[in-house]
Amino acid sequence: MRVGVNGWMDVGLLYSKKPNPDDESLQSLMFVFYTYLDIDELKSPTIPTFELQSLIYTPSTNLAENQNVIFTCIGNVGREPQGNFSWYKYVGSQPSGMVITNGINPVSLTTVSGSCTYMRTEKLTLNLTKEDNQMVIRCTVQQTTISEAGDRYIQTDRITVNxxxxxxxxxxxxxxxxxxxxxxxxxxxxxxxxxxxxxxxxxxxxxxxxxxxxxxxxxxxxxxxxxxxxxxxxxxxxxxxxxxxxxxxxxxxxxxxxxxxxxxxx
Incomplete structure (x- = not known):
């Protein structure tokens, strides 16, 4: 086997057939088969870092008390076992977030071509109160690191609630x-x-x-x-x-x- 400078491998495969007893020469039929393989095809797929692509909410303007708002988080949650999303709410000047467990609705989990990883889309529905004024909502990927930051996170700016x-x-x-x-x-x-x-x-x-x-x-x-x-x-x-x-x-x-x-x- 030889590796060429152009990134291709020259592979020589030797095959031997059993001797044919009817063949007086009793010679084995030998042949060599050569083929070319792309060396990149033999590499293991790379594992991308966790990536949260977007966090949006609708409606996004003139939010008011007693109104329902839907937050949508989309991101790569890694390979098996794929990670999950955890949601946190920060209100006022509190240093730590409150874990949100209600109103979560997983939408889809799809594989990412060529990476053996999963893309997750999840929605969170909140009914706003006046105490939510100036809150921050954070979406985190939780797989290897279980914390408020997780393996990756994305969060909103402060949200005004009228x-x-x-x-x-x-x-x-x-x-x-x-x-x-x-x-x-x-x-x-x-x-x-x-x-x-x-x-x-x-x-x-x-x-x-x-x-x-x-x-x-x-x-x-x-x-x-x-x-x-x-x-x-x-x-x-x-x-x-x-x-x-x-x-x-x-x-x-x-x-x-x-x-x-x-x-x-x-």
């Missing part, structure tokens, strides 16, 4: 059951939790309006008595989402000051 305003309460400062007329200042503060941040509109008892989360009442009179309503609103996807609450304020007449005359008798 949610409607929720007003917990209105703060009155000072907080009194009844206010008296006079040079007293009353501050009403309305704060809502939402993403994006809320805008605010106050409605006074007389129907007049004022924007901003604070409403300042100066020089209280009985005309300030009534119901004050706070409306919080946030907009995304071309729609407004609102919440409102109210507080009742009562302002009474100031007590009359009675003058007293003190007489000192010596």
């Amino acid at each position: 949610y409607s305003p929720k007003i917990n309460s209105i703060l009155a400062d000072p907080n009194l059951p009844t206010y008296s007329e006079g040079p007293v200042q009353l501050m009403l503060i309305c704060k809502a939790d939402s993403n994006p941040l809320s805008n605010y509109v106050w409605t006074r008892p007389d129907g007049s309006k004022q924007t901003g989360y604070q409403l300042r009442l100066r020089l209280l009179t009985t005309n300030h008595t009534g119901r004050y309503t706070c409306l919080a609103y946030a907009e995304w996807g071309g729609q407004n989402y609102t919440a409102k609450t109210n507080v009742d304020i009562e302002v009474g007449k100031a007590k009359e000051r009675k003058e007293m005359t003190l007489i000192c008798i010596i």
Whole structure:
């Protein structure tokens, strides 16, 4: 056997037939057969490194609380025994991810031609909550290394989750059951939790309006008595989402000051 400079092998195969007893010469019939083989065909297929090709999610914009989002991870998971995908969710500033075990739906596992490896496609469905705002989803290949990084991983950027305003309460400062007329200042503060941040509109008892989360009442009179309503609103996807609450304020007449005359008798 000789290996040529062009990468081909010259293989000589010697075959011998049994002597033919009817052949007076009793000579064996010998022949040599030569063929050529591509030396690359004798090499073992290379084992590619684990490769995660893509991680996408749909829908990808204007995501909102209570909405279902489908994440799709595609990647090479090696040869037998092929690896699996593990999913992790990172929320806020937590240093470690939470393993996701629900909502996983394997779609396909196909062989990769010429490499004896497998390509895996898997989907994950999540129902979003407001706590998922700014989360990161990671897809990992787990075969020889079982960890949050696995043998390879791919992850999303931080994902924005929108949610409607929720007003917990209105703060009155000072907080009194009844206010008296006079040079007293009353501050009403309305704060809502939402993403994006809320805008605010106050409605006074007389129907007049004022924007901003604070409403300042100066020089209280009985005309300030009534119901004050706070409306919080946030907009995304071309729609407004609102919440409102109210507080009742009562302002009474100031007590009359009675003058007293003190007489000192010596």
